[in-house]
Amino acid sequence: MNTLKKYLGLIWLILAPVVIYFLVSGAITHIDPNGKKDINNPVIWIIIITIFTPIAIGLMIFGWYALKGEYDHLPDNSNEIN
Amino acid sequence: MNETISAKTIRTVIGASSVGTMIEWYDFYIFGMLAKTISTQFFPEGNSTAALLSTLAIFAAGFIVRPFGALVFGRLGDLIGRKYTFLLTLILMGGSTFLIGLVPGYKSIGIAAPLLVLLLRLLQGLALGGEYGGAATYVAEHAPANKRGFYTSWIQTTATIGLFIALGVIMAVKLNMSDEQFNKEWGGWRYPFWISVLLVIVSVYIRMRMHESPLFSKLKAEGKVSKNPLKESFSNKANFKMVLLALFGAVMGQGVIWYTGQFYAQSFLETKCGLEFEQSRTIMLWAIAFATPFFVFFGWLSDKIGRKWIMLIGMLMGVVLYRPIFSTFLKDTNVKEWMKTGDPSKYTVIEPAKTDTISKGDTVLMHSKNKLEYNGIRFTEEKFDTLSKEMGYTLYPPLSSFEKDKSPTYAADKKPVYSNVHLSTSTYWKFVGLVFIMILMVTMVYGPIAAFLVEMFPTKIRYTSMSLPYHIGNGVFGGLVPFIGLLLTTSFPSDPLVGLWYPIGVAALCFIIGIIYLKNGIDEDVTD
Numbered sequence: 334m335n336t337l338k339k340y341l342g343l344i345w346l347i348l349a350p351v352v353i354y355f356l357v358s359g360a361i362t363h364i365d366p367n368g369k370k371d372i373n374n375p376v377i378w379i380i381i382i383t384i385f386t387p388i389a390i391g392l393m394i395f396g397w398y399a400l401k402g403e404y405d406h407l408p409d410n411s412n413e414i415n
Numbered sequence: 416m417n418e419t420i421s422a423k424t425i426r427t428v429i430g431a432s433s434v435g436t437m438i439e440w441y442d443f444y445i446f447g448m449l450a451k452t453i454s455t456q457f458f459p460e461g462n463s464t465a466a467l468l469s470t471l472a473i474f475a476a477g478f479i480v481r482p483f484g485a486l487v488f489g490r491l492g493d494l495i496g497r498k499y500t501f502l503l504t505l506i507l508m509g510g511s512t513f514l515i516g517l518v519p520g521y522k523s524i525g526i527a528a529p530l531l532v533l534l535l536r537l538l539q540g541l542a543l544g545g546e547y548g549g550a551a552t553y554v555a556e557h558a559p560a561n562k563r564g565f566y567t568s569w570i571q572t573t574a575t576i577g578l579f580i581a582l583g584v585i586m587a588v589k590l591n592m593s594d595e596q597f598n599k600e601w602g603g604w605r606y607p608f609w610i611s612v613l614l615v616i617v618s619v620y621i622r623m624r625m626h627e628s629p630l631f632s633k634l635k636a637e638g639k640v641s642k643n644p645l646k647e648s649f650s651n652k653a654n655f656k657m658v659l660l661a662l663f664g665a666v667m668g669q670g671v672i673w674y675t676g677q678f679y680a681q682s683f684l685e686t687k688c689g690l691e692f693e694q695s696r697t698i699m700l701w702a703i704a705f706a707t708p709f710f711v712f713f714g715w716l717s718d719k720i721g722r723k724w725i726m727l728i729g730m731l732m733g734v735v736l737y738r739p740i741f742s743t744f745l746k747d748t749n750v751k752e753w754m755k756t757g758d759p760s761k762y763t764v765i766e767p768a769k770t771d772t773i774s775k776g777d778t779v780l781m782h783s784k785n786k787l788e789y790n791g792i793r794f795t796e797e798k799f800d801t802l803s804k805e806m807g808y809t810l811y812p813p814l815s816s817f818e819k820d821k822s823p824t825y826a827a828d829k830k831p832v833y834s835n836v837h838l839s840t841s842t843y844w845k846f847v848g849l850v851f852i853m854i855l856m857v858t859m860v861y862g863p864i865a866a867f868l869v870e871m872f873p874t875k876i877r878y879t880s881m882s883l884p885y886h887i888g889n890g891v892f893g894g895l896v897p898f899i900g901l902l903l904t905t906s907f908p909s910d911p912l913v914g915l916w917y918p919i920g921v922a923a924l925c926f927i928i929g930i931i932y933l934k935n936g937i938d939e940d941v942t943d
Contacts (some may be wrong), residue, residue, distance in 0.1 A: 338931055345663075345928075359902060372902050376470045381898070384478045384891055388662075395659040399932070403656050407934050411873045412943035414653045 335405045342399025349389040349396070356382050420557055420629070428557045429569045431625050432550040435505045435618040436570055438611065439546045440577025441584075442512040443539055445607045448585055452597070452604040456520040457529045465521065468529040476540035481890035484544020485882035486645065492549050492878030493644035496635070497556070498627045500878070501549030502619065508542035509615025511535040516608025520600040544890075548882030551865035556628040556874070560939040561718055567865035568714020572707055575857070578677060579703050582696055584610060630874045630942055641875040648872075648880045657871050658884055664933045665867060666888025668730040668925025669860040671918035674893035675737065676853035677703075679918070682897065683741060684846070687911060688748040689794070689836045694843065702850035706858055713862030721935035722867040729859025730922040730929070736856075737915050740849050745911060747842055750794050750833040763788040791839030797832045870938035877941075892921055 360378040371377055398404060408414055446453065450473070458469035484504075492500035515535045521528045550570050558566040588603045597603040626632075634640055641647050649655050677699075684695040713725050754762075766786035773782070785796040838846065868881035900914025907913045 334931070341927075341931060363902065363905070370901060370905070371898055372905060374470060376467060377474050377898070380474050380478055381895070384482070388887060388891065391659055392663060395656075395663055398656050398659070403652075404660065404932050407660075407932075408653070408657075409934075409936060410938050410940060410943065411871060412940065414651070414657065414873050414943075 338399050338404050339402060342396045345396030346393055349392040353389050356385055425557055429554055429566055431621045432554050433569045433573050435622055436546055436550040437573035437577045438614045438618055439508045439543055440574045441581050442508050442611050443543050444578055444581040448581055449604050457532045459521050465529045468533045472533045472536040476536045477890045477894040480537050480540030481544040481886045484541035485886040488545020489548055489879030489882035490644045493641050493876055496627045496631050497549050497553040498625055501546055502622050504542040504545040505619055508539055509611055511538040512608050513612040516605040544886050548878050552878050553628050555869035556630040564717035564863050564866040565715040568711045568862045570865055571861050572710040575703055575707050582700060634874055644876045644879040648876045658880055660932055661868060661871055662884035662887055664928040665726060666884045667892045668922045669864055670888035670893030671896060671921045672730060672733045672860045673857050674896045675918040676857040679896050680850055680853055688744050689834045691835045691837055694838060698846050698850055701847045702854050705851050706854035709855055709858035710862040713859050717863035721937055722863040723933045723935040725863050726860045727926055727929045729856045730926045732856045733922045734919050737919055738912055741912050741915060748836050753789050761789055793837040794833050795835040870941055873943045
């Protein structure tokens with residue numbers, strides 16, 4: 334299981350920039366000053382990309398930790414975190 | 416220590432925490448549910464500044480301010496204590512809600528109106544971001560290890576009960592007055608905002624009488640309170656990796672299941688299936704009423720068999736069942752297809768066509784409205800048609816006799832439009848059952864999650880550490896369901912269910928991460 338955890342870490346590492354790429358390309362395709370839908374509104378895209386970028390970075394860090402074996406052992410008790 | 420707390424005390428703790436959190440959800444929902452009226456009053460069409468403020472009020476409150484509130488109040492809760500922090504969030508939320516109900520409309524004070532409403536909405540988002548973590552932590556820190564899931568599950572019912580009460584209060588106010596009385600500047604739409612202040616006063620009074628969490632008090636007495644909870648939560652690798660695991664292995668999937676079952680389903684029934692207002696709302700109300708006890712059941716069950724599998728099975732059910740369920744909604748209300756391919760002898764005309772005509776120059780727009788029944792399902796069929804001199808028809812009465820220049824705002828279209836679908840009794844209860852299944856999934860992923868999050872983090876940084884992933888999961892991943900749904904529907908218009916791939920994809924990803932990385936253990940001792 335630990336080997337699987339590590340290999341999957343690579344996928345999470347790659348997935349994060351892919352998500353950002355799709356969000357940015359979605360914004361470029363759909364932003365339209367004459368459009369009336371939410372997906373045409375640049376402000377919404379700015380908010381979403383701004384909030385999603387740190388989340389995607391978090392997913393990359395998660396993938397990195399997984400790859401480095403940080404999740405091979407999880408604490409049995411929250412006391413271990415202290 | 417926890418075992419010495421009496422049953423009466425724990426009931427009071429659960430009651431005081433749950434009622435306050437329920438009121439906060441109620442406050443947050445009524446703004447969303449009254450968005451159309453609020454928009455007319457504060458964000459008039461055609462004003463670009465007001466449109467920008469409206470967008471910020473809707474999107475920024477959920478996506479940015481909620482996680483920010485989790486950080487601000489989480490930190491405060493770990494520094495000064497749970498009791499005073501979630502008392503503060505309650506006052507902030509109640510005050511903001513009440514004040515929204517007092518802001519004069521755009522017609523009276525101009526751009527100050529949307530500005531004030533935006534500010535108050537952002538304060539609501541901030542308060543909501545701080546409330547949940549406090550309430551869940553407060554209850555969990557009073558609970559014995561073998562009942563932590565059961566006791567905290569009462570907090571989990573509050574988001575759904577808050578939705579139920581918000582739906583009920585708005586319906587009750589609306590049914591007791593005309594649309595005009597409800598929608599006018601100082602009309603009935605303000606009552607749900609004003610009612611909130613009474614609820615908040617009662618809840619603040621109850622919470623004021625509560626004591627601080629015993630675990631936090633102990634920590635404080637021993638001088639072990641965190642000096643910098645944000646730093647300790649996110650720069651301590653051992654803790655930060657658990658924050659990431661909580662987000663990607665549990666809360667992310669929980670957020671989309673929660674949103675799809677409670678909000679997307681209702682919007683789908685109204686907009687894609689064309690269900691009439693009352694039926695779509697009562698379907699939700701029945702399903703919520705039947706499913707809500709299961710929050711407590713799954714919380715209780717999680718104390719017996721662990722939290723992980725209950726949550727993951729809830730996500731898996733979403734992945735497997737969403738498309739069949741929504742496909743049934745569409746199939747059972749596909750009036751357009753029945754009218755195209757069905758047997759005409761099976762239609763019953765309930766109300767014969769009423770035709771309105773509007774003239775514009777040499778053209779007459781004809782608008783006819785039929786009420787029909789097919790397979791026990793009633794619906795309205797509207798047809799728009801254009802007649803003009805060029806077509807060679809001889810009209811009676813002649814074109815010149817129609818009232819001139821009414822400037823129609825719709826385009827002539829020969830395709831009929833179907834709306835106000837009224838389900839037969841059996842289909843109605845079938846839909847209640849299907850929505851019930853979706854809310855049952857919500858109870859599976861949401862019921863045990865407070866105990867799960869509390870057990871992941873140590874007492875001194877618990878409020879901060881659990882609040883941020885919770886609000887990113889629910890506010891951001893859950894809140895994006897309608898937006899990404901619209902994005903997918905626009906990109907792939909041939910599949911009416913394509914919007915579901917977002918919640919299905921996120922739930923599937925979270926399921927895989929959860930199954931591989933999460934443990935199913937219950938942390939017996941959270942006194943660390």
